[in-house]
Amino acid sequence: MENKTIIFATSNPHKVQELNEIMKDSGLKFILPDKNFNPIEDGKTFLENSFCKARAAASCETRGYDLFLADDSGICVDYLNGEPGIQSARYEKTPELRIQKLLKNLEGITNRKAHFTCALTLCNKNEEIIFQTQGYCHGEIALEKSGTNGFGYDPIFLPEGFGGKSIADLNEDIKNTISHRARALQNLKENFKF
Ligand code: ITT
Numbered sequence: 001m002e003n004k005t006i007i008f009a010t011s012n013p014h015k016v017q018e019l020n021e022i023m024k025d026s027g028l029k030f031i032l033p034d035k036n037f038n039p040i041e042d043g044k045t046f047l048e049n050s051f052c053k054a055r056a057a058a059s060c061e062t063r064g065y066d067l068f069l070a071d072d073s074g075i076c077v078d079y080l081n082g083e084p085g086i087q088s089a090r091y092e093k094t095p096e097l098r099i100q101k102l103l104k105n106l107e108g109i110t111n112r113k114a115h116f117t118c119a120l121t122l123c124n125k126n127e128e129i130i131f132q133t134q135g136y137c138h139g140e141i142a143l144e145k146s147g148t149n150g151f152g153y154d155p156i157f158l159p160e161g162f163g164g165k166s167i168a169d170l171n172e173d174i175k176n177t178i179s180h181r182a183r184a185l186q187n188l189k190e191n192f193k194f
Contacts, residue, residue, distance in 0.1 A: 003029040004194050006122075009037065009057035009070035014151035015181070019071070022176050022185050028194060030069070033057040039070075046072045046086055046119035047132055054123040066125040067194075073118040073180060075153045077102070077141060079111045088153070099145055099156050112140040116157065118180035120188055131192045135183030142166055150175055 008019055008030040019030055039056035043049040053070035061068070074088030084091040084102070092098040106112055115138045122131040138160050145155035147168025154167040159178055167175050176182050 006067045009053040036060040050119040050121040054121040055127045078113040116180035118184040133187040137180040
């Protein structure tokens with residue numbers, strides 16, 4: 001039987017790479033949205049923003065596909081009352097500046113607890129939500145960056161249970177087992193029948 005094709009509503013190539021790796025045994029095939037994909041992320045939560053993206057992909061689809069998955073994700077720092085949160089991609093202009101800003105905002109702070117969140121929304125072609133879930137990865141913000149794997153805030157995030165290594169220090173297979181994205185996708189696989 002042919003693989004079922006699902007549109008993955010993102011413009012972040014790192015997310016696509018991780019999704020394909022995490023879902024490689026699912027029998028599903030993920031492809032990018034139609035060329036006019038241009039979501040406006042004006043939600044107040046990760047879940048709302050993931051719906052904005054899935055809905056935008058459904059609304060611009062001209063090829064006849066009928067399932068649209070979107071990820072909205074970010075890092076939430078306890079001491080900063082959950083910031084940068086849904087603003088993670090817009091906290092500063094570049095990934096490096098975002099890391100430097102977060103480290104600066106935690107200078108001299110001992111409570112460095114943080115977690116990544118990934119919200120997923122699956123929509124049908126009528127732009128209706130047919131499944132939503134979230135996944136989390138708990139840990140701490142490092143004192144300095146380390147490692148080259150992954151993307152975004154990975155070099156300064158120390159997941160629980162890995163001896164102070166950052167996600168960027170860890171093998172990508174490990175990230176794809178413990179990450180917020182991996183856990184949200186696991187929920188999707190276990191609870192939604194494609
Ligand atoms: P799309 O909206 O096109 O999917 P984006 O990168 O703008 O791409 P988000 O709005 O969901 O996506 O912002 C997510 C940001 O949170 C991302 O740019 C990173 O800065 C951070 N982030 C999310 N997942 C991450 C991960 O696994 N590792 C490191 N940083 C991550």
